[in-house]
Amino acid sequence: ETAINAAQKLASRHLSGSPGLQRAVARGVPVLAICAGMQVFGEWFMVSDGTRAPGLGLLDVTTSPQATRSIGELVFTPQLAGLAKPLTGFENHMGATVLGADAAPLGRVTSGVGNGVPAGEPARSGGPVEGVVQGSMIATYAHGPVLARNPELADLLLRRALGVNSLPSVEVPAVEQLRRERIAAARR
Secondary structure: OOHHHHHHHHHHHHHHHOOHHHHHHHOOOOEEEEOHHHHHHOOEEEOOOOOEEEOOOOOOEEEEEEEEEEEEEEEEEEOOOOOOOOEEEEEEEEEEEEEOOOOEOOEEEEEOOOOOOOOOOOOOOOOOEEOEEEOOEEEEOOEOOHHHHOHHHHHHHHHHHHOOOOOOOOOOHHHHHHHHHHHHHHHO
16 A cells, blocks of 8 residues: 555544545535545545545545546646636545536546546546535646645635625735746747
8 A cells, every 4th residue: 555545544533534625615615625635525435455545525526547647737728607707726646536416517628637537447538627616616737836826716715615795906016927827838
């Protein structure tokens, strides 16, 4: 068993025994999960020995290994109301996450892999998707840091957390420059 798998299993066991997160999600508190967080919050994730480790069941997703590791810039078009600009991040994962009926994709991949395809399975129609949205939860394979790279996503989570419809506008030219650079890098 890899150290990563051991850490994921430990996190899942610990969070299952301390249900504060589950209660917060049930109340509609916004939650952002990145990479292994998406896997742990799902129904189950497969570990290196081929067994399924139970997740928290907060997201209707399952994760199996891909044939190869996904590493590189990731750009995707959001499918979530309130987000209009392309989302960007850096992905580095072996997981292929399949969405169940109660989960929706966070976006459609324009560059990179996103949720991936489980080893031995054909690609699904409609093109690759990235992340998951379910209730108050948003999950993604986009590291980056994802909120610094995607202020629109950060603002959406802040509005939800504060229960407001708008926030004062903050212009940070360096952030827009970073976004342009990362999107251009992904297209090379």
